[in-house]
Amino acid sequence: MTDLTRRRLLQGAAAAGLAAGLSPLAARPVLAAGEKLKVGVIHMGAISDTGWEYFQAEAWRALQEEFPDQVEVTVLENITQIQDCERLFRQLSIQGHQLLFGTTFSQYASLRKLAPTLPKSHFECCAGIDAGPNLGVFEARHYEGTYLTGIAAGRMTKSNVLGWVGAFPVPQVIYSLNAFLLGARSVNPEATLKIVWVNDWVNPGKEKDAVATLVAQGADVISGSPNTPVQGLAAEEKGVWSIGSTGDFSAYVKQKQLVSFELDWSAAHIEAAKGVMAGTWEPTARWRGLGPDGFVKMTTASPELPASVADEMAKAEAAIVDGSFQIFSGPIRDNAGEMRVAEGETMAPEDVKGMTWLVEGVEGSLPKG
Amino acid sequence: MPDLLPILVAALVAGTPLVYAALGELVAERAGVINLGVEGMMVVGAVVGFAAMMGGAGWPAAALAAAAAGAALALPFAALAVSLGANQIAAGLALTIFGTSLGSYIGKPYVGMALAPAPSALQQAAGQIPGLGVVLGQLHPLVWLSWAVFGGVWWFLYRARAGLVLRAVGESPASAWAIGHPVGRIRYAAVLFGGAMAGLAGAFVSVVYTALWTEGLIAGRGWIAVALVVFATWRPGRCFAGAYLFGGATIAQLFGQTALAAVPSELMSALPYLATVVVLVVISRDEARLRLHVPASLGKPFSA
Numbered sequence: 001m002t003d004l005t006r007r008r009l010l011q012g013a014a015a016a017g018l019a020a021g022l023s024p025l026a027a028r029p030v031l032a033a034g035e036k037l038k039v040g041v042i043h044m045g046a047i048s049d050t051g052w053e054y055f056q057a058e059a060w061r062a063l064q065e066e067f068p069d070q071v072e073v074t075v076l077e078n079i080t081q082i083q084d085c086e087r088l089f090r091q092l093s094i095q096g097h098q099l100l101f102g103t104t105f106s107q108y109a110s111l112r113k114l115a116p117t118l119p120k121s122h123f124e125c126c127a128g129i130d131a132g133p134n135l136g137v138f139e140a141r142h143y144e145g146t147y148l149t150g151i152a153a154g155r156m157t158k159s160n161v162l163g164w165v166g167a168f169p170v171p172q173v174i175y176s177l178n179a180f181l182l183g184a185r186s187v188n189p190e191a192t193l194k195i196v197w198v199n200d201w202v203n204p205g206k207e208k209d210a211v212a213t214l215v216a217q218g219a220d221v222i223s224g225s226p227n228t229p230v231q232g233l234a235a236e237e238k239g240v241w242s243i244g245s246t247g248d249f250s251a252y253v254k255q256k257q258l259v260s261f262e263l264d265w266s267a268a269h270i271e272a273a274k275g276v277m278a279g280t281w282e283p284t285a286r287w288r289g290l291g292p293d294g295f296v297k298m299t300t301a302s303p304e305l306p307a308s309v310a311d312e313m314a315k316a317e318a319a320i321v322d323g324s325f326q327i328f329s330g331p332i333r334d335n336a337g338e339m340r341v342a343e344g345e346t347m348a349p350e351d352v353k354g355m356t357w358l359v360e361g362v363e364g365s366l367p368k369g
Numbered sequence: 370m371p372d373l374l375p376i377l378v379a380a381l382v383a384g385t386p387l388v389y390a391a392l393g394e395l396v397a398e399r400a401g402v403i404n405l406g407v408e409g410m411m412v413v414g415a416v417v418g419f420a421a422m423m424g425g426a427g428w429p430a431a432a433l434a435a436a437a438a439g440a441a442l443a444l445p446f447a448a449l450a451v452s453l454g455a456n457q458i459a460a461g462l463a464l465t466i467f468g469t470s471l472g473s474y475i476g477k478p479y480v481g482m483a484l485a486p487a488p489s490a491l492q493q494a495a496g497q498i499p500g501l502g503v504v505l506g507q508l509h510p511l512v513w514l515s516w517a518v519f520g521g522v523w524w525f526l527y528r529a530r531a532g533l534v535l536r537a538v539g540e541s542p543a544s545a546w547a548i549g550h551p552v553g554r555i556r557y558a559a560v561l562f563g564g565a566m567a568g569l570a571g572a573f574v575s576v577v578y579t580a581l582w583t584e585g586l587i588a589g590r591g592w593i594a595v596a597l598v599v600f601a602t603w604r605p606g607r608c609f610a611g612a613y614l615f616g617g618a619t620i621a622q623l624f625g626q627t628a629l630a631a632v633p634s635e636l637m638s639a640l641p642y643l644a645t646v647v648v649l650v651v652i653s654r655d656e657a658r659l660r661l662h663v664p665a666s667l668g669k670p671f672s673a
Contacts, residue, residue, distance in 0.1 A: 046473070046584055048481030078473075078584075196623050199635060203588050204579035206619065209379050213623040216375040228583050229483040252483040252581075364626060 036072045037277055039063065039269075040092035040121075041101045042085050043077040050247050051202075051227035053077070055263040056103040056126060062266035063273055071273055086110045093121040099276045101269065102126065111135055115283075122281050124272050126265060127172075131283040138268040141289030142172065142246060143179035143352070144320055145261035145296045146223070147327050148313045149243045150183025152259045152301075153191075153221040155309045156241055160190040163219030165210045165231055166197040169366045171355045173225060176245070178359040179327050180223055185361060187312060194219055195364040204230040211235050211242075221258065232257050241302075248299045259301045259313070267293040287349065291321045328352055333360040376620055378507045382578060384616025386411070386570040388515040390594035391601070391608050392522050393566025398598055399526065400559035401539040401666040405461030406446055408591025409468020410439040410564050411571035416476040418572025419582040422484055432511060432572050439568020440561045442468055447560040451553055454670030465591070476582050483581035509577045511569075518566070523605045535559060539664035542671035552671055567591065596645040602652055602662040615641045 041060050045053040060073050074092060079085050085107055089100055101124050102111050108128040115123040115135035128137030153162050162184055164177045177195065184191040194217055196210040211222055211234035222235040223243035232253035235242035242253060244260025268286060271293075275281030288294045298317065301310060319325035330341035334357040341347055356366065390407050397404050418435035426434070446464045449455040489510055496506020505513075525532040535555055537545045542552045574590065575582050593615055601608035622637035652662050 046477070046480050048583065050481040054481070196626050198623075199638065200588070202583060202585050204581055204583060204586055205383070205574060205588065205590075206623070208579055209383060209620055210623050212375055212379050213620070213626075216624070228481055228579075228581055230579050230581055233483055233580060252485075254485075 037067070037070055037099060037273055038072050038074065038095075038097040039099045039101070039273060040074045040089075040097040041076070041103065042079055042088055042092075042107070043075070044079055044082075044085065044104045044106055046078045047075075050229065050249060052246075052263075053103060055246075055265060056101075059265035059269040060101070063269040066266075066270050067273065070277065082106060082110055086114060089114055089123075090118065093118040097121055099124070099272060099281075101272075102128075105129075108137070122272070122276050123283075124268065126268070128285075131285040134283055136272065136281075136283040136285070138265065138286040138288075138295065140263050140265075140295035141287060142176045142225075142263075142296065143327060144289030145298065146176045146180040146245060147183035147320070148290075148298060148317055149223065149245060149259050149261060150180040150185075151187050151313050151316060152305060152309055153180070153223065153241070153243060154184030154186070154188035155306070155312070156258060157184070157188065157191060157221050159218045159220045160188065160192060161218040161220065162191060162193045163211070163214030163217075163222045164193055164195045165207055165214070165222065165224030165226070166195050167201050167225055168199060169197060169356075171353055174358065174366070175328075175352055175355045176225065177223075177362065178355065180243075180245075181359055181361050182327060182332070183316075186316075191361065193362045195358075195362065202227050204228055207231050208234040212238065215240055229253055244300065250300045257300070257302060258305060260299045262297050262299050263295055264297045265295055268295065287353075289320065290317055294321075334358060335360050335362045374503065376624060378504060379620045380613060380617035381504075381508060381512060382616075383619050384613035385512050385515050386573045386578065386590055387594050387597055387612035387615055388519060388609060389566045389570035389573060390591060391597040391612055392518055392605060393563035393570075394594055395598045395601070395603060395605060395608050396522060396526075396535070396566075397559045397563035398667055399539045399603060399664055400535050400556050401542060401664055401669065401671070402447075402450055402556050402560050403457050403461065403668045404443065404446060404450070404464070404560060404563055405458060405595060406443070406464025406468060407563075407567045407594050408587060408589070409465035409472070410442050410567035411468075411574070411587045411591045411594075412472030413442050413468045413475070414439045414568030414571030415575035415586055416472045416479070416571075416582060417568070419479060419484070419575040420475065422576055423479060423482065428489060428509075428511065428576055431576055432514075432569055435568040435572030435576075436565040437568070439564040439566070439571065441564070442471075442568070443560050443564025446564075447557045450670065451556045451560065454672050457668050457670070473584050476584070479582040481581070481583055484576065509573075511573050511577055515573075519605060519609045526605060536664075539666055542666050542669075546671070556671075567594075570594070593641045596641055600641070600645045600648045602648065603664060615644075 043053045047053050047057045064073055076088055092100055099122050103126050105127040108125050111123050111125045112132050116133040123135045125137050127139050131137050166173055181193040194214055196213050198206045198210050207230050211231050215238040221241040223245045224231055225245055229249040229252035232242040232249045236253050236256040241256050241258040244257050246263055248260040248262055250257045289296045326346045328347035330345045331343045332341040334340050394407055414435035417438035418431040421431035421434045446460055449460040450457045491510045496502050534550050538552050538555045546552045597611050601611045618640050653659050
């Protein structure tokens with residue numbers, strides 16, 4: 001990780017200008033012998049101990065570890081304004097960074113228009129919708145993780161009521177909670193899921209109250225997509241289980257975190273860097289779940305999770321990884337009783353990505369008119 | 370029908386930071402100084418309180434440290450707004466921007482960390498009281514302290530001579546000055562009290578309410594507190610009730626999503642501001658009514 005200095009900036013700008021002047025139609029840069037690949041990462045949020053940006057940071061740390069002598073990573077964090085992100089991406093590109101990563105969906109639209117104008121760099125955006133000119137995207141199939149944690153929840157619930165703290169009703173959240181209940185119902189058909197929307201990605205006060213609300217209504221396993229340990233802590237305080245959904249909070253939630261899965265973007269970073277170094281990088285869209293090079297990893301499980309349940313989860317994981325089992329395969333009804341996926345059919349990935357309905361057994365509705 | 374006790378407890382807890390911050394702001398405004406820096410002072414109070422807890426301090430020490438930090442942040446504001454007669458709105462906004470950034474900076478090493486939940490001994494003892502213990506036992510002593518602060522503020526404003534002087538300063542600083550009251554010093558004291566209460570409110574959020582630190586923790590509560598003072602027409606009693614009303618509205622909205630017919634949750638989030646607008650419209654209907662409620666010198670610098 002290097003710091004930005006004016007000198008470097010000027011050097012980079014001069015070099016870029018020179019290169020552009022000499023060969024306006026230059027091919028994509030390929031590394032000279034002994035030259036390091038310069039990678040830039042712009043985090044919109046702060047890198048903390050947990051949550052979304054933490055996993056993004058773990059990815060470039062893995063990249064550094066993989067290529068300690070060949071890669072140099074410049075990291076900028078907490079760039080909250082998209083205009084600043086654009087300016088800094090441009091600046092990093094001019095400085096000679098050949099591979100640039102955006103960490104959030106919010107940067108996608110900017111990168112979409114920026115990437116084609118900066119052909120000396122290669123761009124990758126996490127959670128972007130689709131690959132574009134000079135822009136690759138990568139996203140995790142969160143629902144594979146929530147499905148497995150749902151199995152644990154379905155087995156451990158006594159009230160048969162599960163709770164979900166919803167950030168925003170976007171497809172990413174909707175398919176996650178749908179798969180959570182599908183997983184629970186695969187082992188416990190009586191299970192239902194209650195949702196409370198907090199309309200914020202991070203709002204610990206409201207999240208805590210949302211957990212209390214769910215518990216007061218009988219939920220005894222709480223999931224959601226927490227960026228801080230607050231949901232797990234609130235659940236523990238009430239004596240109910242919580243799920244570390246896209247985050248392991250067992251360091252804080254000492255007793256009652258049932259299972260957790262995390263996002264692991266290392267493969268995306270390492271593959272992109274390899275591609276750029278070899279001159280074979282192409283903008284692609286990767287959407288991966290569990291598995292060796294996947295973006296979803298099951299992490300901790302409570303010692304109180306019975307071995308038989310862990311076994312069921314492992315079996316389901318194996319079936320998902322080898323492709324013999326599809327989570328969104330029929331018959332699936334929505335919570336208004338309409339058949340959405342017929343018996344024998346499987347939802348196309350595009351349909352999963354655009355999911356705007358709740359599966360049977362979810363109580364509540366989507367907060368939009 | 371769900372059990373009402375958790376709703377009540379949650380509403381009391383959600384309202385507590387508003388009680389502190391709004392009462393502090395109310396005292397400052399009754400002295401004629403409007404401080405829009407509440408949000409910033411809350412952020413700094415939150416991070417200082419949290420850092421103190423991480424450093425091994427108990428909650429009373431953490432609360433004190435947060436109050437001191439809030440007051441310290443209010444000091445430059447007071448210097449600008451009272452001594453130099455600067456525009457209070459601009460100075461207050463600057464304080465919010467400064468405080469929010471300063472809080473993020475101090476909080477950097479603590480982002481995402483959480484405190485181990487530890488009910489205080491006092492709280493456990495209160496849980497043993499028959500009857501009330503069911504509720505009291507679930508409330509942190511800082512919640513009880515907020516009730517004492519309310520009692521103190523009310524008594525001070527309406528029963529104490531010093532409070533009468535403070536109100537006089539807010540209504541007519543020139544008259545107060547003419548009969549020998551140190552207007553500047555009184556306004557300083559009021560602003561510092563407001564800062565200390567905002568700091569305490571912030572610490573309540575980070576130490577008791579969520580027991581963690583992350584950016585965006587205060588999430589606009591400081592602004593709600595400012596709105597609440599107007600909503601309460603500068604009366605501590607209404608301010609106290611309003612804090613629980615606004616806190617309760619949040620909780621009711623969360624419960625409403627699953628238990629009752631759904632009201633759009635975005636609309637509920639806007640409720641405190643809507644309520645404030647309604648109150649402003651009502652009290653602004655005629656000049657006399659407005660004069661009756663708003664401290665006459667509010668926002669106006671005074672120099673002797």
